[in-house]
Amino acid sequence: MSAGHVLLVDDDADFLTLLTTRLERDGYRVTAADSGERALTLLQTVVPDVVITDLRMAGMDGIELLERLQQEHPALPVLIITAHGTIPEAVAATQRGAVGFITKPIDREELREKLETAMRVFGGVERDPAAGWPTRSARMQALIAEAQAAARSNASIMIRGATGAGKERLARFIHDASPRRGGPWVTVNCAAIPDHLLESELFGHVKGAFTGATGSNTGLVRAADGGTLFLDEIGDMPLDLQAKLLRMLEQRTVRPVGSTIEHAVDIRVVAATHRDLTRAIKDGEFREDLFYRLNVLELTLPPLAERREDIPLLVQAFLKELCPPGQRRVFAPEAMELLMAADWPGNVRQLRNVVERNVALAPGVVISREQVRDALGEAAGDFPSFDEARDSFTRDYLIQLIKIADGNVTKAAKLAQRNRTDFYKLMKRHGLERDDVDA
Numbered sequence: 001m002s003a004g005h006v007l008l009v010d011d012d013a014d015f016l017t018l019l020t021t022r023l024e025r026d027g028y029r030v031t032a033a034d035s036g037e038r039a040l041t042l043l044q045t046v047v048p049d050v051v052i053t054d055l056r057m058a059g060m061d062g063i064e065l066l067e068r069l070q071q072e073h074p075a076l077p078v079l080i081i082t083a084h085g086t087i088p089e090a091v092a093a094t095q096r097g098a099v100g101f102i103t104k105p106i107d108r109e110e111l112r113e114k115l116e117t118a119m120r121v122f123g124g125v126e127r128d129p130a131a132g133w134p135t136r137s138a139r140m141q142a143l144i145a146e147a148q149a150a151a152r153s154n155a156s157i158m159i160r161g162a163t164g165a166g167k168e169r170l171a172r173f174i175h176d177a178s179p180r181r182g183g184p185w186v187t188v189n190c191a192a193i194p195d196h197l198l199e200s201e202l203f204g205h206v207k208g209a210f211t212g213a214t215g216s217n218t219g220l221v222r223a224a225d226g227g228t229l230f231l232d233e234i235g236d237m238p239l240d241l242q243a244k245l246l247r248m249l250e251q252r253t254v255r256p257v258g259s260t261i262e263h264a265v266d267i268r269v270v271a272a273t274h275r276d277l278t279r280a281i282k283d284g285e286f287r288e289d290l291f292y293r294l295n296v297l298e299l300t301l302p303p304l305a306e307r308r309e310d311i312p313l314l315v316q317a318f319l320k321e322l323c324p325p326g327q328r329r330v331f332a333p334e335a336m337e338l339l340m341a342a343d344w345p346g347n348v349r350q351l352r353n354v355v356e357r358n359v360a361l362a363p364g365v366v367i368s369r370e371q372v373r374d375a376l377g378e379a380a381g382d383f384p385s386f387d388e389a390r391d392s393f394t395r396d397y398l399i400q401l402i403k404i405a406d407g408n409v410t411k412a413a414k415l416a417q418r419n420r421t422d423f424y425k426l427m428k429r430h431g432l433e434r435d436d437v438d439a
Contacts, residue, residue: 003027004119007048009039009065010081011057019052019106026112036060040068047141048076050118052102055082055089063093070097073142077118081106133173134313139302144173150297151177156249158234158294159272161301164349167272168232170301175228180268183227186220191233199241200257203248209258221254221265228268234294235275235286246290269294304344304351311340314348318355329359334369342376395430398423402432 006028010016013034020030031046033039037060039051051069055062066078080093080101087103094101099118102111133144150157151174159167168187175185193201200209204219221229231237237245248254249269253262271294280286304311315331323329331339344350354375358367361375398412405411413423427433 004049004115005029005031005047006115007031007033007039007042007046007051009033009036009051009053009057009062011035011054011059015054022108022111026108028115036062036065036068039065040072043073043138043142045138047138047145050099050115051076051078052081052115053078055080055093055101063089066093066098073146076142076145079114079118134310134317135307136309136313137302137307140307140310143170143299143301147174147299148177150174150299152179153297154268155296156268156294157270157297157299158277159270159299159301161272161274162303162347163274164347165301165303166348167274167301168230170299171228171230171232171270171272174270175230175268178228178268180227184224185228185230186224187230187232188220189232191236195238195241198238199244202241203244203254204256206256206258209256213258217256219254219256221248221267222263224267225265226267228270231269231271231294233273233275234271235273235277235280239285239287242287242290246287246293249290249293304347308340311351312336314351315339315355318352319359322356322359328365329362329367330365331358331367331372332369335367335372338369338372338376391430394426395432398427398430398432 003026006023008016008020008023008030009032010019011034016032016034020032023030031042031048033042036053036057039053051065053062053065057065060068062080066080069076069078077099078097080098081104082089082101083104087101091101100114102114133140135141135144147170157171157174159170161167161170171187172185175181188202190198200213200217200219202219202221204217204222205213207213207216231245248265251262252266253264255262277286277291277295281288281291315336319329339351339354346353354372357375358371362371398416401412401415402409405415409423409427410420413420416423418426
């Protein structure tokens, strides 16, 4: 069994080979990169438990790589390799987020101890689908690692993502991974409750507070005391109620409608939205101060179309959940290919709906391509060939270059590092004229 997965980064080929061999002998799985740029490329497809990078490298050095990793993979621990003359820089790196540094020549026991500490304290990515999240996507694995790290804090979290992408599931995952897992889990869909009732539902009310208030109501905020309050579709909350929510978050007290008594609450707030809240703030539809109070930590769920490799795993999980006891359903290979190629505007929620429909209507054990196509309707599509995908990318690339260059083809050609004649030939090959592009 592997002791862990290490991404090793160094521009010295001999040292890279030597340290790779040493780590592999100690049971680690090693992915080697000869530059910071190469390491960032590899992280699009691999998910290591820890990164070890040299401090001094040509091009992107260890500090620059550390800063990029903190932006793009904030839950990934980083160890810095340094020579004796650069120890002050390595110490500075730990102050900027590295979990430690190792001096050359590298002591084998020190290296093993630092690696074990990094993986024990900062944790690796959960890869076992049975543990709660079936995924083969490096992007999703990195997101889950971020969520695990975020769960350990008590900070408010904002989850962004398209409708149906799984925002509530991620929020529940955070609650279950947090020290509050034994406390209440309370969800509020801010878009589903009428505006005039939402305040009472959240903060509660006393008897007689308004017409129809024949009794008192504790409210969902106090119901979440000691646990997690999940505010789904927070972008749809009315402005006047946003001010009261901000007050509750700042003072950690809640006052029911019609009451003068403040009640202390101990809650962790996770909010979610499919809206662009930055735009909503500019449009005066969302409070900027509330946004910063809720957006202490931010997690973004990718749409299903950007992690198609997860579709077979999700389908298997849904089949296990949806098939009646004693019954079995499987998707034919051609049917699975169609699922992999579909557009999925409704994301994971739509995929589950399609699987559920096929399970309910399939006359036999095997679900065919035709049955999947019927269930998908307009979302059905065929995966493009390599040539089609390449041509589509090239055409979009040319259009973007011309837009960036404000319609100046000579400037666009320079950006593409092609001469003007070749660029015009490319435009012609892909059916583009200068006037076709709205710069």
